Structures are given as structure tokens and as C-alpha cells.
Amino acid sequence: MSEHNHSHGSGKTLAFALVFTTGFAIVELVGGLWSGSLALLSDAGHMLTDSLSLGVGAFAAWLATKPASRKHSFGLQRAEVLGALFNVIFMFAVVAYIVYEAIRRMADPPEVIGGAVLLIGGLGLLVNITVAWVLMRGEQTMNVRGALLHVMGDLLGSVAALAAGAIIYLGGPLIVDPLLSLFVSLLILASAGRLLREVTRVLMEGVPRDVDASEVASVLIEVTGVRAVHDMHIWTLSSKTYALAAHVDLDAMAEWQQALPQLQMLLRERFDITHSTLQPEDESIRKTCDAAINCGAPNSKSS
Structure with missing residues (x-):
């Protein structure tokens, strides 16, 4: 497959995921504000940042299809690497906010409507599984992997919201909501760190990882x-x-x-x-x- 078709295919995949993700992010945001769940709000925040990251990824994939010119003798293939870098840095910022909010709420857990969290978290899990499946079946460019990192974070966030809703609905402690949000954020942080190392290797002109x-x-x-x-x-x-x-x-x-x-x-x-x-x-x-x-x-x- 040519580099043009390769980037064009990843762009279509990212555009599909963008539409799907943005729609449900709004649903989760409204549901999180109504129920008072940080786990649900953090998942909605992840999905909204996904929408931005998928938009950046789709734009970067489009740029990568541009032919070589006098100013860019290799074309704009590196655009996908810059898109991945943007997504990683943005994810660090989101994780930092969620960790801060989770620690603040642990001191004084607010009331949470467990049934609403359970319902919306379950729907969010289905949406994230669908989007992750679409991205994993597409071309595994660094750009797509950066977007997939966000979606996998959302998937984990949906699992956390689902678990928090179930526990609270069954009469469990309210502190489980910020605790699960904190746990998911740390998992996402580890994945973001791995992708950042790979992006840095490319930008520093390092030898590809799979080449000796x-x-x-x-x-x-x-x-x-x-x-x-x-x-x-x-x-x-x-x-x-x-x-x-x-x-x-x-x-x-x-x-x-x-x-x-x-x-x-x-x-x-x-x-x-x-x-x-x-x-x-x-x-x-x-x-x-x-x-x-x-x-x-x-x-x-x-x-």
C-alpha cells in the first residue's frame, strides 16, 4: 500500500471514530452533571479530549497525503508523528486534572446517583469498545495509536464508571467513585508514557525499534x-x-x-x-x- 493510500485510510478511520465519540461524550457529560459522578464526568472528559485528538489525528493524516515539495522533500509524512505528540501531551493534562479532582473529592465524597451512573457507564463501554475495534482494524500508524490511546483510556473510564455505579447502587461507599477515577488515570498515564518515548525516538532521528x-x-x-x-x-x-x-x-x-x-x-x-x-x-x-x-x-x- 502506498503512503498516500495508507494515510488516507487512517484518516477515514479517525473521522468515523470522531463522529461516534463526540456524540456520546455529550451524553456522558450531561449524565455526569445530573448524577454527580466524577467517574462519569472523567469519562466524558476523556471522550471530549478524544474528539479533539481524533480531529487532530484526521487532519494530520490528511496532511501526510500531501506530495513532496521544494520546502518538504519527503512530503508531510511527519505530520502524523506531531499529531501523536499533541495527543500524548493533551492526555497528560487531562490525567493531571482528573487526579487533582479525585484527590479533592476523596476528602469529601459528594452524593452520586448510582443507577444513572450504571446505565450511562454501560452505554459508554459499548461505544468505546466499538470505536476501539474500528481503530484497531485500521492502519496502525503512530497517529492512530495516539488516538487509540485516548479511546482505550475512555474504555477503562467506562469500566470504572460502570463499577462505581454498581457499587454505589448496591449501597457501597461513595469514595469508590474518585478512587476508581484515580486508578484509571494512572493506567492511562503509563500508556501515554510509552507512546511519548516512541514519538521522541522518531523526532530525535533514532533507529527504528524493530531494526537492528x-x-x-x-x-x-x-x-x-x-x-x-x-x-x-x-x-x-x-x-x-x-x-x-x-x-x-x-x-x-x-x-x-x-x-x-x-x-x-x-x-x-x-x-x-x-x-x-x-x-x-x-x-x-x-x-x-x-x-x-x-x-x-x-x-x-x-x-
């Missing part, structure tokens, strides 16, 4: 005529697009025409690296060059 640079070099030097690979750099353009640049030492430059397609095929089929820039060098000439003090300096005319 040493293995790449070992495989490339097995090609006939290749003596060594050096100055190799591997990085991520988008969730599904990796790039590589390297210098390749050859026994003789005449072998490059045959070696190049083999190298590109190995990179593509073994490591899913579709963008590669390989610079051939004659090993004997390079070693001679390296030994010379002024090798590579611009030629100058003697007076």
Missing part, C-alpha cells in the same frame, strides 16, 4: 563485491516508512551496477526500508585517501 543497525550492515556486506558499509544512518519518516543513508565500499567501482539493485532489494524485503541513499566508494582509493593528510581538500593552483 548491526544486522543491516552484516546483511549488506554479504552482497558480492561489497567490502564494507560505513557512515550508515537509519531513521523513521513515518510509522510505516523507514529511510537509510550509507557509504558502501566496493572491490571495484565496476561492480556497483550489479550490487545496487541487490542492496536495495535486501533493504526493502528484509528490513522494510523503502527510502535508501547509497554512496559507492572504491575501497582501495578510499584507504589511500584516508591515509593522505590533505585528501579531499580543494585543489589550489600554485603561484
